[in-house]
Amino acid sequence: APxxxxxxxxxxxxxxxxxxxxxxxxxDKVLYKADIHGSITWAKALHKLNILNDEELNxxxxxxxxxxxxxxxxxxxxxxxxxxxIHTANERRLGEIIGAAAGKLHTGRSRNEQVGVDMRLWAxxxxxxxxxxxxxxxxxxxxKAKDHLPVLMPGYTHLQRAQPVRFSHWLxxxxxxxxxxxxRLQGVQERTSACPLGVGALAGNPFGIDREFMAKxxxxxxxxxxxxxxxxxxxxxVDILQWASLLMAHLSRLSEDLILFSTAEFGFVxxxxxxxxxxxxxxxxxxxxxxxxxxxxxxxxxxxxxxFLSSLKSLPxxxxxxxxxxxxxxxxxxxxxxxxxxxxxxxxxTLKVYxxxxxxxxxxxxxxxxVADYLVRKGVPFRQTHHIAGAIVRKGEEAGLPISKLSVKxxxxxxxxxxxxxxxxxxxxxxxxxxxxxxxxxxxSVLAQIxxxxxxxxQQ
Ligand code: ARG
Numbered sequence: 001a002p003x004x005x006x007x008x009x010x011x012x013x014x015x016x017x018x019x020x021x022x023x024x025x026x027x028d029k030v031l032y033k034a035d036i037h038g039s040i041t042w043a044k045a046l047h048k049l050n051i052l053n054d055e056e057l058n059x060x061x062x063x064x065x066x067x068x069x070x071x072x073x074x075x076x077x078x079x080x081x082x083x084x085x086i087h088t089a090n091e092r093r094l095g096e097i098i099g100a101a102a103g104k105l106h107t108g109r110s111r112n113e114q115v116g117v118d119m120r121l122w123a124x125x126x127x128x129x130x131x132x133x134x135x136x137x138x139x140x141x142x143x144k145a146k147d148h149l150p151v152l153m154p155g156y157t158h159l160q161r162a163q164p165v166r167f168s169h170w171l172x173x174x175x176x177x178x179x180x181x182x183x184r185l186q187g188v189q190e191r192t193s194a195c196p197l198g199v200g201a202l203a204g205n206p207f208g209i210d211r212e213f214m215a216k217x218x219x220x221x222x223x224x225x226x227x228x229x230x231x232x233x234x235x236x237x238v239d240i241l242q243w244a245s246l247l248m249a250h251l252s253r254l255s256e257d258l259i260l261f262s263t264a265e266f267g268f269v270x271x272x273x274x275x276x277x278x279x280x281x282x283x284x285x286x287x288x289x290x291x292x293x294x295x296x297x298x299x300x301x302x303x304x305x306x307x308f309l310s311s312l313k314s315l316p317x318x319x320x321x322x323x324x325x326x327x328x329x330x331x332x333x334x335x336x337x338x339x340x341x342x343x344x345x346x347x348x349x350t351l352k353v354y355x356x357x358x359x360x361x362x363x364x365x366x367x368x369x370x371v372a373d374y375l376v377r378k379g380v381p382f383r384q385t386h387h388i389a390g391a392i393v394r395k396g397e398e399a400g401l402p403i404s405k406l407s408v409k410x411x412x413x414x415x416x417x418x419x420x421x422x423x424x425x426x427x428x429x430x431x432x433x434x435x436x437x438x439x440x441x442x443x444x445s446v447l448a449q450i451x452x453x454x455x456x457x458x459q460q
Contacts, residue, residue: 004084023083024086025078025083025089028085028118031119031122033122034118035090035118036067036071039114042109042197045214045217046104046105046108049208051107052104064094070093079092108207110200110201112200112231115327116230117218119236119330120192120220123192123236126334127185131182133338134181135182135457137178137341138178138456140345141174141348142175142450144349145167148167149168149443149447151167151358152167152429153359154358154366162366164366164367166432166446167358177253181243181246184243191235195223196224196233198211199224201319203227231318240330240333240334244334244337245302248340251298251344252294252295256295267357268357269351270354271286272350275291275350290347297339297340304333305333362428364426365402367428368390368393370430374418374422375389403426404426408420
């Protein structure tokens with residue numbers, strides 16, 4: 001029977017299926033680097049306590065560096081009968097390389113703290129990368145908005161034509177959600193960066209290990225303050241999954257808009273060939289699969305979030321093996337989010353925009369609010385002007401004319417306050433430019449939004 005690091009009190013071999021069921025190396029091997037770095041720091045802390053002498057520390061560190069190199073070069077040979085997880089695999093291999101000194105490395109340490117360190121280190125690095133990609137998406141969005149500043153399109157509520165807006169303003173509405181995600185990410189990064197090393201299996205460390213030193217050595221922002229909590233704590237995973245769920249909801253909503261806008265019925269945009277696929281049957285088809293996959297994968301990430309939280313909710317104090325169920329969703333979620341962000345960036349950067357199609361979709365009735373506002377400026381209370389403008393829309397419908405084609409005489413029948421200058425109101429560009437307060441759709445407001453994104457990106 002294979003010998004396990006924990007096998008002293010066992011007399012029988014583990015069941016084959018149980019081994020498969022229990023092992024995590026097949027997925028937690030991505031943590032190899034974090035595991036090795038955590039062990040090097042641990043060895044240094046043991047050396048400070050004279051548990052490892054100079055010679056032993058040197059052996060452990062060089063040995064671990066060799067193990068890291070083997071992983072990096074794809075030369076690490078997994079023992080499929082005994083390597084249970086990344087921690088046992090690395091320690092087993094270290095023993096083969098350096099012999100006896102390897103047996104001292106795990107002094108006072110538990111895999112319960114080790115897995116927490118590994119996951120937090122790995123996730124911290126991944127989150128830094130996600131922040132960088134998210135900034136790329138924002139930069140692309142801002143650039144696209146700048147390039148298309150003159151383009152007007154219908155703005156919708158309830159998917160019904162509402163008021164004209166700038167295409168750039170619509171784009172920036174999605175960027176604004178993503179800025180929220182970027183801001184929230186900082187808090188997630190902060191909370192992920194708490195070091196559990198030195199808490200033992202659950203009760204703490206009996207050798208006086210220097211926890212501050214280890215946290216600092218590994219680049220953590222803080223030291224986890226309670227040993228029982230530290231080995232039980234996967235809140236950072238929930239944090240990441242929930243953060244990712246909301247981010248994915250945002251990417252999914254952007255995708256949904258773009259899928260709709262790229263239909264022949266709208267024709268506002270076209271997704272580049274590079275981000276589309278065809279049909280095996282219908283030769284004419286070009287499908288926005290990139291965006292549909294993002295929309296679909298949002299459900300996957302939300303499921304991971306709910307799924308792991310359900311695993312967590314009834315666990316008794318400290319470490320339980322259920323916690324291993326946090327590893328796969330974490331890894332998969334980060335991969336999914338990273339892919340979705342990069343695909344979003346590519347889709348936006350290459351998106352074809354059809355300003356004429358958008359312009360053609362603008363209809364005069366979308367200026368009914370502006371007609372009401374015209375009378376407001378003449379002192380009529382808005383509730384009355386709303387009613388009057390509504391009557392004009394009805395009159396236009398009855399006459400089969402756009403409201404801009406009704407004569408001033410027709411309009412005066414509804415309100416005597418209409419004058420020839422009402423003609424100026426029937427101008428989409430004017431309507432958009434009137435909305436020039438902070439956050440509005442006028443060009444100055446849109447440029448201010450772009451500038452604030454550019455400022456945000458240059459600061460961080
Ligand atoms: N693979 C385990 C996990 O992900 C590592 C910790 C194992 N600890 C233990 N006492 N069995 O949680």
